[in-house]
Amino acid sequence: MNHGDFLKDYRIKDEPYYRPQAEEIALFTAAYERRLPVMIKGPTGCGKSRFVEYMAWRLGRPLLTVACNEDMTAADLVGRWLLDSDGTRWQDGPLTQAARHGAICYLDEIVEARQDSTVVIHPLTDHRRQLPLDKKGELIQAHPDFQLVISYNPGYQSLVKDLKPSTKQRFTAFRFDYPSADVEAEILARETGIDPGLALRLIGLAESARRLKGHGLDEGISTRLLVYAASLMADGMAAKHACRMALVDPLTDDDDIRATLEHAIDALFG
Structure with a gap:
């Protein structure tokens, strides 16, 4: 793949809708101007990925997104040798392509x-800005426009599953949280066309669930799930059905928690 094709394939053509919460756009822009790596921390579904997409569009840069998982190896990030009809060929991974x-x-x-797969990012996140491809015998000097961004949910931290201090201290960082009620209502109305008053009632339900975090729920109702519920309601589904389908059943199987959320639905939607 040549340079032009790569830029074309991974550019975000249409502006993603993003509603700022605070100074995050200015903070990210400042980090990008210095090509500093950025770590974004926040709960599931609060807008981290949408924000990164928006910033890539705003800065005019291609974006490669990797959904990390426990089976991901270093080769999945940097690349590997493949066999084909002509013999062996090297295929860059997404991190290598971006660099x-x-x-x-x-x-x-x-x-x-896995922690042993993420150590490959270290040389890219300091003054070297290099990526060694040991299996290929190549040392890549990162392109001047390359930037590395990572995200995670601190609510799921554990001694086993967390970033090493030696990794964390290579990044600038800022925190995301769920938007304030008025901002979240604006997001729902803009994304789905739902009535603002109905959006506020949905947010009232979300706030009830978020208060249960750590008291039976691992995570509260995300903005993403609220958009799902609002979309169903905008298409004519009854509010109670939409709430159960998008906000209750995906969140918990605990009978007591379900009963609490059902009570909140009845109170808010009659």
Whole structure:
């Protein structure tokens, strides 16, 4: 793949809708100007990935997103040798592609990956900005426009599944949280066309669930799930059915928690 094709294939053509919460756009832009690596921390479904997409569009940079998982190996990030009809050929992984061509590489939920696979990012996150491809015998000097961005949910931290301090201290960082009620209502109305008053009632339900975090729920209702529920309601589904389908059943199987959320639905939607 040549440089031009790469930039074309991974550019975000249409502006993603993103509603700022605070100073995150200015903070990210400042980090990008210095090509500093960025770590974004926040709960599931609060807008981290949408924000990164928006910033890639705003900065005019291609974006490669990697959904990290426990089976991901270093080769999945940097690349591997493959066999084909002509023999062996090297295939760059997404991290290598981004470093070669000057894209933003976004490692989503990086703590889900094995720690031995994430150490490969270290040389890219200090003054060297290099990526050694040991299996190929090549040392890549990162393109001047390359930037590395990672995200994770601190609520799922454990002694076993967390970033090493030696990794964390290579990044600038800022925290995301769920938007304030008025901002979240604006997001729901903009994304789905739902009535703002109905959006506020959905957010009232979300706030009830978020208060249960750590008291029976691992995570509260995300903005993403609220968009799902609002979409169903905008298409004519009854509010109670939409809430159960998008906000209750995906979140818990605990009978007591379900009963609490059902009570909140009845109170808010009659």
